[in-house]
Amino acid sequence: MDGSVVPDLHRRLPGRGAWLHFDLECLRNAERRRAFPRALRVQGSLDVASLREHMEQHLATGQPRGQQVTGNKEAGRPVMSQP
Structure with a gap:
């Protein structure tokens, strides 16, 4: 596990x-x-840098959306989804 939270824009992971x-x-x-x-x-802390960057980019362009954070067991890392 790499210990990071990443965007899953299509909610497919x-x-x-x-x-x-x-x-x-x-x-x-x-x-x-x-x-x-x-x-x-998951054990320990998770890196949310890519999640924060994704949110900041969308908030700057005025396109806020609901988010879901998903733990991706197959790829071994938590991921974030949005509808």
């Missing part, structure tokens, strides 16, 4: 999932509360 509001404050709260490892049932 297999694994566990957890919803996240498309809000950077919600992301900060989830990190602070260690919600990703708990929801995705």
